[in-house]
Amino acid sequence: MSQNNWRLLPQPAEKTVRQLTSQLNIAQLTATIVAQKGYTTPEAAFAYLQPSIDQLHDPMQLHDLDKALERLMTAAFEGEKIVVYGDYDLDGVTSTAVMLEALQVLGADVTAYIPNRFQDGYGPNLAAYQRLIADGAQVIVTVDNGVSGHEAVAYAMSQAVDVIITDHHEMGPTLPDAYAIVHPRHSEGDYPFTDLSGVGVAFKLAQALLTDGEPV
Known part of the structure; x- marks a missing residue:
């Protein structure tokens, strides 16, 4: 019942x-x-x-959105290799598509990685991160995952690879030591709608990227 x-x-x-x-x-x-x-x-x-588009909230109210925006703009314009690390479910795949297209519009050198459900599991996977970094990744952007990926994120940061987390899942008592964590429920953020999906968070970062951080 x-x-x-x-x-x-x-x-x-x-x-x-x-x-x-x-x-x-x-x-x-x-x-x-x-x-x-x-x-x-x-x-x-x-x-x-x-x-209408002018009803959208200012993306800059999200925690660390300013840091994520600045880092990705620099990476895009300087030709650094960016990897969008997604998820295998519907929210993760659409998040990946949104972030990938936004960075492509900027002319970034960007590829996407969708984890294998059975081999990689959910969220940042250390072995997958090691392969991506060995292949030349210089910036990793997670979409619809990341806030539970302490080990993989710590490894990437130790290799001078900046990890930008965009996620909406429940946050634990501690967060990964990432370059930036964009999350609508982060205690230090000021975003007025806390129930964004993973693709919603990715969209807000894409909105900032394509408007240079200015509200639309």
Whole structure:
């Protein structure tokens, strides 16, 4: 038997649903769901249904985003070899794609590494890091992983290879000694939305890279 306790949102007022349906020309079901989420005026509901890029939060509010941005810009413009170290699940693969494309737009020398589920396991793998560094990696960017990779990160940093962690998973009592840790729930950060996915964190770094850190 399932142990989940479902919490059903209250039904919005019929008047509110009718108003949203009429003024926004949307289905009653859509109007109901939008109102349940708290967007009860036509203006608020329209902004939710038709979002614009200027609604995005400033990526520089994320912890260590400034350090990650500066290091990757330098690496891209000076031709250093960057490796995006991803994960094998959906969040990890999309995170890898976002970060890879953003760095490619900058003209960076960048490749991606997706760990093998059975050989590498989850997160930074020491043997994999050793191979990547032996192949010439100078900067490693983790996406959707990293905050539990103490051993691999310590090895890379000892080899003068800077590791930039972008992650959203639960942080332990201690964090790896990385060059930068970009995480929406870091205690020293100031990002207003703490529930970003891995690809969400990667997107925020990509946003900063492609706007030179300026809010859009």
